Amino acid sequence: MTLPLSGYTILDLTHVLAGPYCTMTFSDMGAKVIKVEPPNGGDDTRTFPPFKDGKSAYFAAINHGKQSIALNLKDDSDRAVFERLLARADVLVENYRPGVMERLGYGWSDLHAAFPRLVYGAVSGFGHTGPDAKRPAYDMVVQARGGVMSITGEKGRDPVRVGASIGDIVAGMFLAQGILAALLDRDRSGRGRKIDVSMLDSQLAILEHAVAISSVTGKPPGPSGARHPSITPxxxxxxxxxxxxxxxxxxxxxxxxxxxxxxxxxxxxxxxxxxxxxxxxxxxxxxxxxxxxxxxxxxxxxxxxxxxxxxxxxxxxxQTMKDPQIIARNMVVDVLDRNGRAAYKAAGNPIKMTDAVDPTTRGPAPDLDGNRGEILRWLDEG
Amino acid sequence: MTLPLSGYTILDLTHVLAGPYCTMTFSDMGAKVIKVEPPNGGDDTRTFPPFKDGKSAYFAAINHGKQSIALNLKDDSDRAVFERLLARADVLVENYRPGVMERLGYGWSDLHAAFPRLVYGAVSGFGHTGPDAKRPAYDMVVQARGGVMSITGEKGRDPVRVGASIGDIVAGMFLAQGILAALLDRDRSGRGRKIDVSMLDSQLAILEHAVAISSVTGKPPGPSGARHPSITPxxxxxxxxxxxxxxxxxxxxxxxxxxxxxxxxxxxxxxxxxxxxxxxxxxxxxxxxxxxxxxxxxxxxxxxxxxxxxxxxxxxxxQTMKDPQIIARNMVVDVLDRNGRAAYKAAGNPIKMTDAVDPTTRGPAPDLDGNRGEILRWLDEG
Structure with a gap:
């Protein structure tokens, strides 16, 4: 009984949602995830409501089971620690604005030269190429620009946002998929790759039906309310x-x-x-x-x-969280706090697998820099 | 320049959307995908509108680049061909109702005994376990029961469906992720695993925010219209x-x-x-x-x-399909017909990767049984 990604180490520079969601799925499948956060405040979502015991339940829901170390990537001694981590990691994941990693001296060409086996996954609003690469984006911007909102809502009324943050989450899932494929290849070839996923691209990628209709009929579909656009009832x-x-x-x-x-x-x-x-x-x-x-x-x-x-x-x-089928599938898990008490609920791992444990709890979401000692010891032992 | 999954063979028993979407992403990343279809009519989506030159543009959008062979899995000689394919495949993917594979004699325990290296991925409405495992489901049923519809739409009005088929597609993506993780493990351990993904589970898994709010406040969020529920503006x-x-x-x-x-x-x-x-x-x-x-x-x-x-x-x-950023990222590709003409449009591959070609066209969606000769020759050469 081992999880399929046990033995893999993910160095996680991500914040907010798309990147952290990606690395959460790796953690759930057994990878060691080391979250590297900026010293002053760390990941923005540490301040996102709702809170429980002074901690963000939102942060806990997507960062459970990860370790945290605070590093200032402009400080020489912290950069030395970061580079020791890079040398031990299989994967680096980040969701900064394109160009940030290059300015830090950790762009793909530098990384690939120094750490040829490292797989580097990046997710950003519009991707690392194209005229809008450097623009900022959030979930709702790409839901709107990517076409999903135009087919969601009631005919004759303003479009609505998809209640789930699919602008972020779907992009994080495509990134996860690309990273795993690149790891498969790396384990054979010895050479890592860079994966560049755009949130905008990812929205178009889930519109199989709307793309087919638009391209064949010349007319884009409109919002379909609460019914299927071409099946009745x-x-x-x-x-x-x-x-x-x-x-x-x-x-x-x-x-x-x-x-x-x-x-x-x-x-x-x-x-x-x-x-x-x-x-x-x-x-x-x-x-x-x-x-x-x-x-x-x-x-x-x-x-x-x-x-x-x-x-x-x-x-x-x-109601869904109490649905007998959801409960039977262990799809609502307890996230522990530092004292080992069940403090928060989170969605379970939807990827059920033979010979893999499917625990009903998750380790705590880390305090900022909360695992520094442990991480430094692990580096020394490596 | 090789695609990361080149050299992997996917045996594809899937139909309609969740399963075919999963294997499409494998095909886009270089895997050989052999679609095994029932002889009378094949995949249901071959009859889904819209059509062009008598062929379904919907089918083309998610089955481009795959090969097709028609096999009756209740017929002995066809079963023999299927088993030769199983012996050559790295992965089997199916989205039948739970129990169908067991009745055919291809349940996990039989498959794993005969083909220990095979990874077996299944996606179904409610998963292979739990009280509702055998119930039928469609996209909208799991969007409704999974909670996504309850947070999509306008306050004070009935919930609406998400215009994209995220009930199917998100499940197909989780399945793809699980299969790739299992392949990584298989390449080290020599042993395959079964992955069991439920469409209902997958809907809950993308509600990170709503789950956190529900569990901490005791009050589930309602529909948020066209705004983020906890960030303003x-x-x-x-x-x-x-x-x-x-x-x-x-x-x-x-x-x-x-x-x-x-x-x-x-x-x-x-x-x-x-x-x-x-x-x-x-x-x-x-x-x-x-x-x-x-x-x-x-x-x-x-x-x-x-x-x-x-x-x-x-x-x-x-408009999205003509967006300069989408065009610059090669996110709308031409699907060729059998005569090599650009016949349909489809969404491109959102997983951009170094050292991998990102072609502007896709090979044709196969005719039913259209690659029988080629597939049988490949088996003979194996």
Whole structure:
């Protein structure tokens, strides 16, 4: 029982979200992650609400299990420590503005010359090339510019932001994937690579359907509200006590749905095929809701599930965190504080793997510079 | 110049989106991907609109560069071919309903006994364990049940679906990450692992912020419309001709913003810190829009960018596809048809890497069983 990345060391210069999310996934898979923070304050998210016992729960949620050392990369003696860390690390990850690492003397060409086996992963708003490389970005800027917001929300109203920070997180995930692929190659070739991921690029990369529609029809899709843009019925419906989803993706499921709802319309010409159901979606929604409003959503979810129709509730995040399937999958874990007490909750590791432990707790998020002694001893022993 | 996964072979039993997206990222990084499809019709998405020259642009967008062979896994001679493929593959990926592989005799324990080096990746709606393992799911069902919809949309209105299919795609990305980590381990240990990713788990895993808020405050966050839930100002603003985003993530940026807008409020006690700006967000939005409504969004984007403040337009998907930064990063590629003509557009590879080619075209999406001869010859040569 070993985690797949045990034995790998990640030197983590990242802050806020995209980079720390990437290195969190490595930590969850067994890598040693050493977070190198600037001495005055460290990672900005240490000051992000909400707080518990004076510490940021947000910081804890994505930095659990990492070690921290504070280094001023403009100070010679701290640079010497950093370079000893580079010599021991398999991977360096950073999400500074492009150009910052070069100014510090740690750009790719310098690093690669000095540490040829090192894999160097960078994530930034717009990437290290192109006309806007040096512009600053945050999640919402790339959600907006990257097209995702234009297809999220209700028709006729202003677009909305995706509630999850997918501008950061998806980019952090692509970076993780690139780093792992480069490590596979490095373990054979002996030579590291630089990986350069842009948050803007990453938003376009998850729009497979919208890109296909835009390029073939010439018309970009608009916001689709709470329904699938080209399948009906595949949307939210009101029950007597709340909203739930019915996703009847084909004719067979639609027929089963009509039977389960005792709705005598499966022979109705207006709903005979998916294109016709799409044309008459508003009417169909009202016919279905005239039935579903008569009972609770748990009634309908049980009934439709028994009939083999994909369905489910719309849950708030606390409901999801208590969902029996989520609990059974160990998807909510306790983050310990320095005293070993369960202090915070965090999402578990979604990558379940044979022969790997899947602990129900996570080690504490580090205090700033909290592991200096341990890290320096480890360097001396190396 | 080699791609990092060159030399790895992926046997791809997947269909629709989560699985095919995962194997597409492997193909883009140089792996050989052999798509094994059922003989009658193959992958469902071959029939998904929009079409061009009678072929699905949707299928092309996520299956370019893969090979296809049609095999009936209930037929003995086809099973023999499949098993020869298993013996040559590094990875098997599938997204069937849990239990299907076991019924075919290709469950993990059988596979691992016969092919100990094989890494086996599975993605499904709810995972291979837990009370709901066997339930069917679609993207929207897990977006709803996973909590993402509850924080997406406008306050006081029904939640909306995220326009991108993040229920599928994020799960496919976690699977890719798990497979690469398992390959790293396999290349050292000689033993493969099974990776089991659930679409529902994956939705919770991207809610870092909402999980922290729910667990500390006991109150789940609601929909945040077009603003960040805990940073202000970080939202959309109206200019005279449309919406744009300002993301002033810290005190320094807020001060710069006040100067750029000539808004004399940087000393105002009500806006002195981020928590105070959050408490007075509605007031602050009106003060800012009273200025921004006086000019166009391109004016403000240029002005704020010059001042170093993260900002940008809300773009439709076709606008994003023509964005100079996206073009400079080679993020829109041509997918060739069988005659070598640029037939479709697809998102490029967001994982940019040194010493790796980043081609502007992709090989064609395969016809069903279109590479049988080539695949069988490759087996014979092996």
């Amino acid at each position: 595949f949307e939210t419906f009101h029950a007597s006590d709340g909203l739930f989803v019915i996703a009847a993706g084909n004719d067979k499921l639609f027929e089963k749905l009509c039977i389960a709802l005792q709705l005598p319309i499966s022979d109705d010409e207006r709903f005979a095929t998916n294109p016709k159901r799409c044309d008459n979606a508003r009417l169909l929604k009202r016919l279905i809701e005239a039935v579903t409003l008569e009972n609770t959503r748990s009634h309908w979810i049980a009934k439709l599930t028994a009939a083999g129709i994909p369905t489910g509730p719309i849950q708030t995040v606390d | 970080f939202e959309t603003f109206h200019a005279s001709d449309g919406l744009f985003v300002i993301a002033a993530g810290n005190d320094k940026l807020f001060e710069k913003l006040c100067i750029a807008l000539q808004l004399p409020i940087s000393d105002d006690e009500r806006f002195a810190t981020n928590p105070k700006r959050c408490d007075n967000a509605r007031l602050l939005k009106r003060l800012i829009e009273a200025v921004t409504l006086e000019n166009t969004r391109s004016h403000w984007i240029a002005k704020l960018t010059a001042a170093g403040i993260p900002t940008g337009p809300i773009q439709t998907v076709d």
